Amino acid sequence: MTRPLRSGSRLEKVLSAGHFAVTGELGPPRHARAEDVREKVHHLLGNVDSVNITDNQTAVVRMASMAASVLAQKEGLEANMQMVCRDRNRIAMQSDILGAAALGIKNLLILSGDHQCFGDHPEAKNVYDLDSVNLIRVLKLMRDEGRLLSGHELPPDGRPALFIGAAYNPFADPEDYRVIRAAKKVKAGADFMQSQCVYDMPRFRKFMERAVDMGLTEECYFMAGVTPLKSLGMAKYMKNKVPGITMPDSYIDRLKGVPKEKQPDEGVNIACEQIQEFKEMKGLAGVHLMLVEWEHMVPRIVKQAGLVPRPRI
Amino acid sequence: MIIAERKPVEEIKGFIRDKKRALLIGCRGCVTVCNAGGVKEVEILASLLRLDAKKDDVDLTVDELTLERQCDPEYIEELASLTGGKYDAILSMACSIGPQFIARRYPGEQVYPVLNTCFLGGAMAHGIWAEHCQACGNCVIHLFGGLCPIARCAKSLLNGPCGGSAGGKCEVSDQIDCVWHLIVAKHMEAGALDRLLEVDLLKDWRTSRDGGPRKITREELVKND
Amino acid sequence: MTTQTAENAPAPGREPRIIAFCCQYCAYSAADMAGSMRLQYPPEVEIVLIPCTGRFDVILALRALEKGADGVYVAGCLEGNCHFLDGNIRARKRVNYLKKELESVGIDPGRLEMYNLSASQGPRFAEIAAEFYGRVRDLGPLHKNP
Structure with a gap:
């Protein structure tokens, strides 16, 4: 599927050329030391096409996503700057979009954001002026029609050329609605979408079949989220404690079947098998590797899953 | 309706520390319906405050009164004869509109809010209210x-x-x-x-x-x- | 428009004054039985007849305490045996609520209690009266200068 390039980002070019894309995830530090960002970047450089830079994830104050994105790009790793709707009104959002584009950021991924009650400032006032679907619309309006929400026109060379990202969750309730919500984001203008981490392959496949049937994969690149299981304990925790995640017993049994010190290896094996399946799944354009505080494992996984070398664009 | 709930007694006691005569004023509007500041809640709070003072032999009078509404000036007018130095604290047990109306009409009075005004809601069951608007x-x-x-x-x-x-x-x-x-x-x-x-x-x-x-x-x- | 002022209560003597709100179907009959059995219980316990403990209202207890009582208890039917289905359950909730309110103004919540008994438990009535009397006597007078 080839579409006119919207942003010219590396991620967009990789997807547009029909390559199976790989993205990573990086959480900025809870302080101002740039070195920490650079260090995490080096585990990912050459192993992923671009990296999501989270925006105060779980509502904990961290280095600004825009700043960490610029730091990553200075090291040669393209950023998918994340922006949540929790902390900014439409004025700040549009301003940040213009600023991010001016600083050379090419991919912007939009999320609702975790409620502030989960973070380190539960007493904060939240914003939620626009929701994620509307923010996608606004970004598309700025990029494609060259207008702010106010109607103010942007000069042709002053439009934010950003590749628009969004998230989808095939596993949340109610199941029948999930593809509709994804469709809504595609309709609003999402160019690529990354999912919640996938373990329930049959349900994911069913979701993708519906997305293909609805023609969504013709308009938007769908990527599957992958988080390798570090241990049996983590698998059990995900199964029992994390809402909206279904964990098949077969994975739990496999981890049970190996000694504790071998469980991370088995988790990586499972993830690599999933990636093989994703590569062959109709409509799926790539994988999003979410290795929170396990970034150093990324090189091994991409190697074992045959995802490297990444295409030269 | 407006849903409110009473402040902790400790906070209310703080309002009247060193005061001798307090007038506690309820409202027959929303806060009566949501059991936060009607005749009954006025009775209970006034009694608690008097008991508290009496047990420690503190000189405190708490008088009770409940107005039809506290968000209409004509009812606030009824307080005219009770103001002007008769009380050294006026405790309004209405939503926050009440104490604001009283304070505006009687600028010389010390007016305190006894309720926390919480949200616009309805009763889900007796004793349970939820925000709807x-x-x-x-x-x-x-x-x-x-x-x-x-x-x-x-x-x-x-x-x-x-x-x-x-x-x-x-x-x-x-x-x-x-x-x-x-x-x-x-x-x-x-x-x-x-x-x-x-x-x-x-x-x-x-x-x-x-x-x-x-x-x-x-x-x-x-x-x- | 009316205003009410708390009246100053008569001073209790050295002995504590206790008000017992008793349901006519159980505790009040049990008190009768205790009397006819010639069982002793503290004369400082003054009984107020109520048709059901469901009639008990927190303001009744507050007024009693304000006007000189040192302790108040409510005595109703055994749970599950209320003649009005759940009057005694409601009364217990009100008692628990008021205990917290009393605590918030520095009054020992032990000065208020809810008991359940049946009409045939005359000895139990006397026992409750004695037990609560002892508790309130130990707590001392509620008001410094009643």
Whole structure:
């Protein structure tokens, strides 16, 4: 599927050329030391096409996503700057979009954001002026029609050329609605979408079949989220404690079947098998590797899953 | 109606520390209906404050009174004979409109709020109230199956639910129903899921608090003296 | 428009004054039985007849305490045996609520209690009266200068 390039980002070019894309995830530090960002970047450089830079994830104050994105790009790793709707009104959002584009950021991924009650400032006032679907619309309006929400026109060379990202969750309730919500984001203008981490392959496949049937994969690149299981304990925790995640017993049994010190290896094996399946799944354009505080494992996984070398664009 | 709840006694005691004569004033409006500041709640609080003073042999009088409403000047006028140095603390047991009206009408009085004004809601069962409206000034519930996503979604999403919705509950608390789960379920029952593809509202918040304090003037009702 | 002022209560003597709100179907009959059995219980316990403990209102206890009582208890039917289905359950909730309120103004919540007994438990009535009397006597007078 080839579409006119919207942003010219590396991620967009990789997807547009029909390559199976790989993205990573990086959480900025809870302080101002740039070195920490650079260090995490080096585990990912050459192993992923671009990296999501989270925006105060779980509502904990961290280095600004825009700043960490610029730091990553200075090291040669393209950023998918994340922006949540929790902390900014439409004025700040549009301003940040213009600023991010001016600083050379090419991919912007939009999320609702975790409620502030989960973070380190539960007493904060939240914003939620626009929701994620509307923010996608606004970004598309700025990029494609060259207008702010106010109607103010942007000069042709002053439009934010950003590749628009969004998230989808095939596993949340109610199941029948999930593809509709994804469709809504595609309709609003999402160019690529990354999912919640996938373990329930049959349900994911069913979701993708519906997305293909609805023609969504013709308009938007769908990527599957992958988080390798570090241990049996983590698998059990995900199964029992994390809402909206279904964990098949077969994975739990496999981890049970190996000694504790071998469980991370088995988790990586499972993830690599999933990636093989994703590569062959109709409509799926790539994988999003979410290795929170396990970034150093990324090189091994991409190697074992045959995802490297990444295409030269 | 306006749902309120009484402040902790400790805080109220702080208002009248070193005061000798307090007048506790209830309201027969919303706060009577939600059992926060009607005749009965006035009786109980006044009694508690008197007991507290009496047990320690502190000189304190707490008189009781409940007005028809505290958000209309004509009822506030009834306090005229009780002001002017008769009390050194006036405790209003109405929503926060009450103490503001009293303080404005009687600038010389020390007026304190006894209730915390909480939200616009209704009774789910006797003794249980839940928020249903945020007074955004531009009602759109008909677009959402008669449910309000602005007041009842923790993120006021107009295109929900967010990824935190699980098992019909909000990510903020399992005591809160995910209103988007209810909206979707209602559309599914009606076989109208596709309708939700359309809703794509950009909310104009000017009619809400964001437009500054609001005021309504109905010329045909205004008396020109 | 009316205003009410708390009247100053008569001073209790050295002995504590106790008000017992008793349901006519159980505790009040049990008190009768205790009397006819010639069982002793503290004369400082003054009984107020109520048709059901469901009639008990927190303001009744507050007024009693304000006007000189040092302790108040409510005695109703055994749970499950209320003649009005759940009057005694409601009364217990009100008692628990008021205990917290009393605590918030520095009054020992032990000065208020809810008991359940049946009409045939005359000895139990005397026992409750003695037990509560002992508790309130140990707590001392409620008001410094009643």
